[in-house]
Each structure stands twice: as structure tokens, then as C-alpha cells.
Amino acid sequence: MKEILLKTENLSKSFSNGGAMQHVLKNIDLQLFRGDFTVIMGASGAGKSTLLYALSGMDTPTLGTITFGEKVISDLSPDGLAVFRREHCGFVFQQIYLIDSMSIMDNVLAAGLLVNRNKKALVEQARAYHNTSPVITAALGRLLTGGVMMGAMMKGEKDLLTIKVEGDGPMGGMTVTADSKGNVKGYAFHPEIMLPPNEKGKLDVGGALGIGVLTVIKDMGMKEPYVGQTILVTGEIAEDLTYYFATSEQTPSSVALGVLMNRENTVRQAGGFILQMMPGVSEEVVSGLEKRLSEIVSVTALLDEGRTPEEILKYVLGDLDLEILDRMPVRFFCNCCKERIEKALVSVGRQELQQMIDEGKTIEVNCHFCGRHYPVTVEELKGLLLQAR
Ligand SMILES: [Zn+2]
Helix, strand or coil: CCCCEEEEEEEEEEECCCCEEEEEEEEEEEEEEEECCCCCCCCCCCCHHHHHHHCCCCCCCCCEEEEEEEEEEEHHHHHHHHHHHHHCCCCCCCCCCCCCCCCCHHHCCCCCHHHCCHHHHHHHHHHHHHCCHHHHHHHHHHHHHHHHHHCCCCCCCCCCCEEEECCCCCCCCCEEEECCCCEEEEEEECCCCCCCCCCCCCCHHHHHHHHEEEEEECCCCCCEEEEEEEECCCCCCHHHHHHHHHHHCCCEEEEEEEEEEEECEEEEEEEEEEEEEECCHHHHHHHHHHHHHHHHHHHHHHHHCCCCHHHHHHHHHHCCCCCCCCCCEECCCCCCHHHHHHHHHHHHHHHHHHHHHHHCCCEEEEECCCCCCCEECHHHHHHHHCCCE
């Protein structure tokens, strides 16, 4: 029997409309089960949004109860609801709500930083971060490799690329951020996960990620960032990025990524390539390349043979004339700093900050990307409170 995750009993929501009561939700009994994907449909004005607001703890019902797991969330205080939303809900709004003063990456990070306010969790996270399991090292290594190449494909000096993959598998997901100059950083949500090999005897990256979505955010200094989203095809990353290029950017591409591990769980080789067709390329070239690509066993094997990037390109492109236009060193680089952490704290709002101040203790915020700790004293928190809205 399936586990009930979210349940409503007699849920009602009414608004007073110039003295007359308007009943938007009336006596709704609903059960949602763990692992289900549920769609709510209805005519405009039927109360879909009101129902979702109530279920997600963004609004409180007039009557009735909402239970999440064992917890009756309809009884929670506004603060309790905030914690519930932060820990259990993900939101995709029709309108993108981002904090203007923060970069896209900081927007993505803000909520995650707060969930890990607990110091024990912080230390544990840092320990785990520096000791990812083999399957997570492979997963993160592939996404970092893809990310640093896609970052380098951006034109602007200050352009920033964020790739986020999220799935229902045990890893939860990963976030990678790259600039156009070869700097990249990233982290996995659950870096300690171990899985048995897949049926091919390989590290089961797809199994660790599960069913989910890939989101690419390009912050190119425009008012709105570019956001492209596709489903995960295999969760093995390279196929997912290939699919993303085809559907979201309408650019037929071939993405190959490989991470090769030593026995003691250290990285021996990591690399990859992205091939894209220029407009107007002849059928002959396309079919030749497709044939060539289908013959390549894996990029990991090419790396293991000790081939340089130039040699791999020559191998993949065969007798097509290869001309190297540029070379760029790449590195894992985290640009976190105290100021950035403070900005994220300011953005959480007065109520949360006041709560931290009331606890009377120095809090510690850590950077997901590099594990660095940032202590913030009560005095500093008071200063941040003045800047918060
Ligand atoms: Zn950092």
C-alpha cells in the first residue's frame, strides 16, 4: 500500500469580498501519495492556485486540516510554515521570483545555505564534500567537465552559467557554476551516496540521479537571465546535455564526458568534448561525423590511453581539417567571500534574522561549493538586520 504524503480533510478557504463571503475551496478531502506525480487541472478561477498555496504552506486555510507525513501543517505558525516550505517544498512560479541584488548563483544558493545553519550538519557536509563517493565523483566530474566547456562557449567576460540537475534518486542533484574563463565549481546534494554498479558494471550515475530535470541558467548581464529546462534522458549527464542542446537551444550537438577513477577513489582522468554543427554544414560531413561518433567506445577510453585534447579532437574529427583557434586552462575555483554570505543572509528577511539574533550565538554558514566556513556573530547579524527588508 502506498504511503500518504500529503492529506487534507475538510479543507476550506473563504475570502470576504466587500462584506459577502466568497468560498474558493469548500470541504476538500485529498490524498497525495509519496512518489506520485500529480497534476491539478481546472478552469480559470476554479481555485487551483489557492489550493496550491494552502498545500505548500504559503497560505493558511479558513477551516480544515492539512497533514504532511505526521505533521499537521495547517496548525503551524508563520515561522513554522517558513521552515516547512524551506525543508520540504520546491516551487516553480509562473513568474520567476529572483532577488535582484543577487547574482543568479546566489539566488540558487540562498535557501540551501540556510538549511545548513545547524553546525553539526555543516561540519558533516564539509567532511562529505571533500570525500565524495565514487559514483558521486563521477557524476560531479562529468557535470563540471560539461559546465566548464559550456561556460567557455559564452561570449561575455562576466557571463555566468549555472547547470542544475535534480532527480528523485538518492543523490538528489548537483549544481555547477562556470564562467567564460575556465573557472568552474560545483557540489552534489548528497555526496556520500554509494550505489552498486549498473548492469554494464559501470558507476551508476543515472541511478544515483533518477528521474528529474536539467536546468541551465545563463546570466549574461541582461535584465532577465536565460533559463532552459529539459528532462533528464538517462541521468548519465552527457546524453542529458546533448538532449538539452537539441531541444532547448535547437543546436544539434554531441556531448561526451568521462571521468576515470583509480582504485582508491581518486580521479585519474577527466575530460570530454562538445561537437556542434555550424549552420549550412553539408549532409556528407554530418553523416561522416555521425558514423565516426558511433564508433567511439568512450571518451574515458581515449583519456585512459593518455591522449591529449588535441589528439582526441583529431581522432574524433578524422580527416576533417582541424584548426585549433584557442586554448584555455581550466580550474576548480570558488569565489565565495564573507560579503556574499552576508548578502544571502540579508535576503532571508527580518524575521529569520531576528530569530538567529535571539538565539544569541555566533552562527556558521558554509559554502556548498568549497566547504569553507563563515562564522557570523550576533553583532554582525544585528548589522545585517538593519539592511534587511
Ligand atoms: Zn566557496
